[in-house]
Amino acid sequence: MKWFSVNIVLLVMMIFILACGTSVEISENQSANKKNEHKLSETVNEIMPSILKIDVLGFYKTWYFGENDNILKDDIDYSKIDSISVFSDIRSESMSGTAIVLYVDEDFCGLLTCAHVVSFPDTIYTYFDLNETLVKSVSIMQEQNIYESGRPLRDEYGIIVTDEKMDLAFLKKSLLGEGETPKVFPLEAGDVNKLNWGSEIFVLGYPLGKLMLTDGIVSLDKSKNIRFISNALFNKGISGSPVFGLQEGSDDFLWLGMASSAASQSLEYFEPLNNDFDITRADFQFYNYAVARNKQFINYGVTYSISIEEILTFVSRNKNTLEVAGFETDLIISNKN
Helix, strand or coil: CHHHHHHHHHHHHHHHHHHHHHHHHHHHHHHHHHHHHHHHHHHHHHHHHHEEEEEEEEEEEEEECCHHHCCEHHHCCHHHHHHHCCEEEEEEEEEEEEEEEEEECCCEEEEEECHHHHCCCCEEEEECCCCCCEEEEEEEEEEEEEEECCCCCCCCEEEEEEECCCCEEEEEEECCCCCCCCCCCCCCECCHHHCCCCCEEEEEECHHHCCEEEEEEEECCCCCCCEEEECCCCCCCCCCCEEEECCCCCCCCEEEEEEEEEEEEEEEEEEECCCCCCCCCCCCCHHHCEEEEEEEEEEEEEEEEEEHHHHHHHHHHCHHHHHHCCCCHHHHCCCCC
8 A cells, every 4th residue: 555655756756847847838939939039029110111012003005906907916017007097095003012122312212122013015905816816906105103101192213223034123212302211121131041841931011002011831843043932922012022031040031032922823815895695606717706815824822932132133133224314233242152
């Protein structure tokens, strides 16, 4: 009986010791999580003034031709386009995105964003036939304005240099007459080579026009030095947002890249010009009564980000162009190397 009682006491003591150890471990984990949350909150507040929502408006004049006019693309005489077209009108195209302030001077500032946010085509053609032979319309850009959301509608930004292959663009904005000067993005550059499967990253930008913080988990592929993949949610407007995270060897969040694009699926379909025809006929020729459309559907949870190494290469490669525009490139990347 005495032996049994001793064993019971020892068992209770062991359970108590294990419980205490587990409690200490949980407490330490909770403390570390709270510390990271506090650091993340501090970082977001620090970089928020350097992240702007930009809107882009492109105005096009479109001339329309009759199908029996047999207008070919190479035959269009633009000096006489008003006389050979049936009619014309003015339309607009719009795009929204996020930009990062990387340079501030007394008179102007410089911002980085994605090229696809600000680069609109100069000329757009539509055709009557699927072989794209007979021109139905031609649209020529008349004006493009880039401005900060929530401010008076005026052309505030100029495009200094773009690289559509890298999907990067550098903008210049005058600060004359501005009440509040934006702040330079403060985070130092990280190293995408240190990213591993499961590395946690954060994205701060303007998806759907709302300033939001999004997190994601990194997946690796062979192109991670140029672009890396995460499962951060991607919505329109987030292109150009900074991607940052914690890395080994630093207690601070580091700049890892910029959100650029999402995986998507393309759907091509015919849209009827009107509803008074029979599409069940075997000899029906769709292009006489319908227009071809293309629509992109985002695959949420697959986001591509341009690496910080690619961003630094872009700035270095365009050093002369940036300096002619008044920027000191050494200051742009002074704390990013």
